Amino acid sequence: MAHRILIVDDEGHIREVIRVALKKAGMDVIEARDGKQALVRFAADRPDLIVLDIGMPEFDGLDVCREIRKGSDVPILFLSARDEEIDRILGLEIGGDDYVTKPFSPRELVARVNVILRRLSPRNGEAKAEPAALAQGRLLIDPEQHVATFAGTPLKLTAIEFGILRAFLTRPTSVFNREQLMRAAYQLNIQVSDRTIDSHIRNIRAKLAALNCENVIETLHGVGFKLGRCEQEA
Numbered sequence: 635m636a637h638r639i640l641i642v643d644d645e646g647h648i649r650e651v652i653r654v655a656l657k658k659a660g661m662d663v664i665e666a667r668d669g670k671q672a673l674v675r676f677a678a679d680r681p682d683l684i685v686l687d688i689g690m691p692e693f694d695g696l697d698v699c700r701e702i703r704k705g706s707d708v709p710i711l712f713l714s715a716r717d718e719e720i721d722r723i724l725g726l727e728i729g730g731d732d733y734v735t736k737p738f739s740p741r742e743l744v745a746r747v748n749v750i751l752r753r754l755s756p757r758n759g760e761a762k763a764e765p766a767a768l769a770q771g772r773l774l775i776d777p778e779q780h781v782a783t784f785a786g787t788p789l790k791l792t793a794i795e796f797g798i799l800r801a802f803l804t805r806p807t808s809v810f811n812r813e814q815l816m817r818a819a820y821q822l823n824i825q826v827s828d829r830t831i832d833s834h835i836r837n838i839r840a841k842l843a844a845l846n847c848e849n850v851i852e853t854l855h856g857v858g859f860k861l862g863r864c865e866q867e868a
Contacts, residue, residue, distance in 0.1 A: 655740035669693030768803035771864030
């Protein structure tokens with residue numbers, strides 16, 4: 635079954651470029667011209683992923699993301715006019731999975747969409763190659779079911795956050811540099827900035843800290859990151 639993608643942008647020609655690229659890649663496409671229409675289409679059509687422009691008038695992409703994140707962890711790929719804007723957005727920890735900066739290559743956008751979707755639905759061979767569940771301390775993830783819990787409480791992780799944690803749990807004693815985490819989380823040959831990886835790690839730490847776990851990922855300054863004890867603080 636083809637993946638259903640919701641495109642949200644107030645510029646019709648941008649929606650057209652994305653629509654053509656995604657349809658060529660075999661995906662179904664639905665569209666919204668503004669933030670309020672996006673929420674209506676999301677509720678009615680339940681897309682597998684949202685390509686969401688940030689800079690829309692009135693109800694912008696950030697507003698849409700916040701509303702959707704109140705009840706759904708559907709992957710969201712942001713479109714942004716400036717890298718600086720994305721730095722600020724990622725710092726808000728509102729739950730985006732990735733971003734593409736305008737002007738963008740349709741081929742790159744499709745590649746990034748595919749990366750996120752593959753994190754959610756790994757191929758049969760890939761799913762069978764890894765254990766049914768991975769655990770450290772009170773943290774547990776099930777790659778086949780794409781669920782993660784801490785001390786029995788479900789975690790709402792984006793696809794990229796899930797991929798990063800899966801990499802750590804697959805090799806729980808290893809130290810990862812940013813490039814290794816990029817490859818683990820994004821899979822394809824896509825370049826993202828160090829700031830993007832750092833933002834995803836901050837998001838993971840914040841979500842675990844809310845459950846009284848301050849030791850999920852340790853920083854080894856000048857080296858990289860490693861999995862922590864993943865236990866609740868006394």
